[in-house]
Amino acid sequence: MIHSAYNDDPERLALKEWKSAVDALLSGQLPFLMRKGGIHEPANRFLRNASRFWLFPTYEHQYEQLDEGKRLLKEPWYSRLRAERKQLRSADEGERAGLGVHTPETIALEGWAETLAVFEFWAHSSIESILEFGIWTLSFAEARFRWKPREPLAVFHLQTHRLMEPLRLSADTAPKRCYSWFESPFRIDDFESEKAVCERSGEFARRCAELAASSEEKEARQIGRVQIA
Numbered sequence: 723m724i725h726s727a728y729n730d731d732p733e734r735l736a737l738k739e740w741k742s743a744v745d746a747l748l749s750g751q752l753p754f755l756m757r758k759g760g761i762h763e764p765a766n767r768f769l770r771n772a773s774r775f776w777l778f779p780t781y782e783h784q785y786e787q788l789d790e791g792k793r794l795l796k797e798p799w800y801s802r803l804r805a806e807r808k809q810l811r812s813a814d815e816g817e818r819a820g821l822g823v824h825t826p827e828t829i830a831l832e833g834w835a836e837t838l839a840v841f842e843f844w845a846h847s848s849i850e851s852i853l854e855f856g857i858w859t860l861s862f863a864e865a866r867f868r869w870k871p872r873e874p875l876a877v878f879h880l881q882t883h884r885l886m887e888p889l890r891l892s893a894d895t896a897p898k899r900c901y902s903w904f905e906s907p908f909r910i911d912d913f914e915s916e917k918a919v920c921e922r923s924g925e926f927a928r929r930c931a932e933l934a935a936s937s938e939e940k941e942a943r944q945i946g947r948v949q950i951a
Contacts, residue, residue: 731905731909732772732773732774732775733909733910733911734776734905734906734907734908734909734910735772735774735775735776735903735905735906736775736776736777736778736831736903736904736905736906737755737772737775737776737777737778737835737902737903738778738780738902738903738904739755739777739778739779739780740779740780740783740784741779741780741781741784742784742795742799742802742803742857743755743857744777744778744779744832744833745779746799746857747777747833747835747880747882747918748777748832748833748882748884748918749918750882750918750919750920750921751857751920752855752856752857752920753855753879753880753920753922753923753926753927754852754855754856754877754878754879754880754926755835755877755878755880756849756852756856756863756866756875756876756877756878757866757875757876757878757902758866758869758870758873758875758876772837772903773836773837774834774835774836774837774910775834775835775837775903776831776833776834776906776908776910777831777832777833777834777835777882778829778831778891778895778904778906779829779830779832780825781825781826782825784803785803785807788803788804788807789807792861792862793859793861794858794859794861794862794865795857795858795859795862796856796857796858796859799857825893826893827892827893828890828891828892828893829890829891829892829893829895830888830889830890830891831885831888831889831890831891831906831908832884832885832888832889833882833883833884833885833915833918834882834883834885834910834915835878835880835881835882835883836880836881836882836883837878837879837880838879838880838881838923838927839878839879839927839930840876840877840878840879841876841877841879841930841931841933841934842874842875842876842877842934843867843874843875843877843933843934843939844874844875844939844942844943844945844947844948844949845933845936845938845939845941845942845948845949846864846867846948846949846950846951847936847938847951848933848934848936848938848939849863849864849867849875850863850951851929851933852877852926852929852930852933855922855925855926855929864950867948867950868948868950871947871948871950872946872947872948873948874943874948875948877930879923879926879927879930881917881918881920881923882917882918882920883915883916883917883918884915884916884917884918885913885914885915886913886914886915886916887913887914889908889913891906891907895907
């Protein structure tokens, strides 16, 4: 049972994450997420003990980064994002709808994640070592790593589950403030789903365990500040 400031029912807990990452997780092409949380997290802490949660896709930040010319995704995810960007509403249309320029009015909730393990990394070398398993570029990982330098980067090893039938939610369902978790209107156990198979999941877990026990991680953990290369 999860006890947190985010909700009273852990079966309804939902994590906001870039749609690109959600798609990769649910298609078995990504075994993890790496987070430190949003600016307005309750008590300024990112929830790390969620055993399972909905994956709620977000749009604004991933397209803002793209529009600013930042290449934060590897191929083919970067090209897909560029192609999808052309299909979205204009700024005027977004303003009239009361939504962000990039966010659709209805969002598909397609699956949920089970936390297999959480690794906390303080060393830059550890982040570099796990990037081969992810969809992000080094510049993206470094940006998340540097933020809140006295907190480690939380790396969630996940088993994801895709719903047999997607659920539809109004974009207004998720709070617009910059924090990561919220209570969804749905309970996970009420819907049928199937596991998404990620072939490199076991290899990823072994790599993380080795890194967590490395001398670089032990030294950085004792300092209590992330070690930038």
